[in-house]
Amino acid sequence: MLAEIITIGDEILIGQIVDTNSAWMAKELNAAGIKVKQITSVSDDADHITEALSQAEKRAEIILITGGLGPTKDDITKYTLAKYFNMGMRRDAAVLAHVEEIFKRFNRPMIESNRKQADVPDGCTVIQNANGTAPCMWFDHNGTIIVSMPGVPFEMMYLMEDEIIPRLKKKFELPFIYHKTILTANIGESFLAQEIEEIEDSLPSSIKLAYLPKLGQVRLRLSTSGTDEAQLKADVEVYAQQIIKKVKPYIVAEEDIAIEKAILDIMKEKGFTLSTSESCTGGYIAHLITQHPGCSAVFAGGAVAYSYELKELVGVTDETLAKYGAVSEQTVKEMALGAITNFKTDYSVAVSGIAGPDGGTPDKPVGTVWIAVANKHKVVAKLFTFGNKRAQNIERSAIAALTMILNLLKEDSN
């Protein structure tokens, strides 16, 4: 069963927003046994929407469309769909009541453009949007299902989870798609490939292996699909376990999780706690960690020590800052040890560097980053030299810091 996603909006094509909806929808569809053949982003232009839809209909049986359902004049999706399917427009009483109820709840007056939110093509099934005013529209076009949803992420997410996926499961007999992901660190993609070449060559054609490298980590993904869920999992697991055994020292997790989640899982199991002391990463490591539900069992918190004053508050001495500077082995070690002491945790990580674009010197150019990890018995610091792009320096510093925590944890348990 193939699906396509069409996201509509000029803001995507001029790069004003990143289309995060598609990845989320693709994941949900996959979990339901539906493969995504293509994702297409087009502008708020009737002809272009029509062309994309008609081509998608040639390739897929399910087409999910997001965007262009707002109350303003640039939102043309539903009118374009009505024309495409040769339908008129009608005002839906239930949607109108829902919109009126929302405006009443927030004590706001309604204007005609809000009422127009209740206008829908007259041949579609209307699905109420519990979290917004734009309804979802479901079309059955000679057996092909076309669904139009708002582009606001959380409105789309609720609709997908509560309405669209259940309805698709009812409408189609869906196969089972299985992905097994293995997260590795500290080994390059081509070396990993060389290590597991024999296993890769022995894979049956029904199982596909992919390498997804990112910032010093490589995700290995084994994929298959079919009808017998237990059998598919068992088949993949045979090869997954061969790979895991072959490259054991580099394995971070045997599932598709982020490195910080792997750290949280290990620390939770062992009853360890963690704190952070961040300068150039500016709270990004704490943010990565606190994205994960249940992190509070491990993560106590930390400091974003941007100013000298705050660095002193978290345990760096005046003398160290004066003698070695904020970006130095000494400072970052004192930050890490200060976190252990002040925040009362078993482990800590500290980062101090020059993220750029300004602040570099000949001695310490932009991209110079010191990272330290500590537990109650030791502190280890490492110097990194990244590039000259701020966002990448923050990202790479965070991943390097997390990898260092993981390595210290592994060392401690050996």
Add this chain to the structure above:
Amino acid sequence: MLAEIITIGDEILIGQIVDTNSAWMAKELNAAGIKVKQITSVSDDADHITEALSQAEKRAEIILITGGLGPTKDDITKYTLAKYFNMGMRRDAAVLAHVEEIFKRFNRPMIESNRKQADVPDGCTVIQNANGTAPCMWFDHNGTIIVSMPGVPFEMMYLMEDEIIPRLKKKFELPFIYHKTILTANIGESFLAQEIEEIEDSLPSSIKLAYLPKLGQVRLRLSTSGTDEAQLKADVEVYAQQIIKKVKPYIVAEEDIAIEKAILDIMKEKGFTLSTSESCTGGYIAHLITQHPGCSAVFAGGAVAYSYELKELVGVTDETLAKYGAVSEQTVKEMALGAITNFKTDYSVAVSGIAGPDGGTPDKPVGTVWIAVANKHKVVAKLFTFGNKRAQNIERSAIAALTMILNLLKEDSN
């Protein structure tokens, strides 16, 4: 001049990664006067890549492709392109030398799959990739330019900035595309539309207005294109200023910046400093702020006070925590005032809430968030009730907190 972007990779279509490359590329292309007609994501499948490319060639004169250039077996882009253009493959000596140099620098042995990175279709122009082993390939297909780049974001970014955009500017006579964005807050999309309806109706057909709502903010974007840069800007500015005058109280910024950047700009100008004290947002507000170059002139840092212990460290009393709990008006106010005192800043913001999915109670369900902003003279707290999704609660809390800082700043300057 129309371009299309094709991103290749199964990881996009199963939702394992979010395609952030396309938005970045679209922005760069726009700035160079090139409109993006469509963005298409396809799998690592030769037939599908070929189909997408051949359709893109019907619509656009420039096609930028990313992905599928790695050293492993699932990477087939360059072989598919060679077949599509009826070319053979050759090993490029300069690329091979570059790859060898990289391996030498990192003191790593080379294997055959690394050498294959130097294989390219024999009719393309090879552009060296200074930041990786996969070269960039430039094809001129009867006047249509097709460029294949690696999907690793920072490799692609350097190639676009240093090589592709300059070459496209040289090859084509490009028009000028101008977008003017106005950021508003505290007003809904439809009300904003009603307020500026007369101005919108008076726009010439050459200027397009779009509304981009997100979490309590609405971006207004006026777009136009042509050859006379100064004239285009002047034309748009007339209408932009009319809009700004009409909805003055809601204006956050007269350019396409994030709300935290608008705050940094105002505070920098006034010589104010800022600190954060975050519980449920877990460092996300600090991260948003520290993304921006030069933020250290304003931002001193802050605390991620996840544990009770850390909350006490940042100024919340034992009694308050015991009597009112961590998610309460009293706690969040003490966090904000503690930040002012301990971190020695003019302004502070504090957030404490239940991000979920666990931790909710009948009294304080998941999504309950208290936010306080303070300066040296006052502290204001507000209760929010968001939804039950952790990521959205973090995002919405952060934006609400930033909006509260901005409102307090505006109040103070009146």
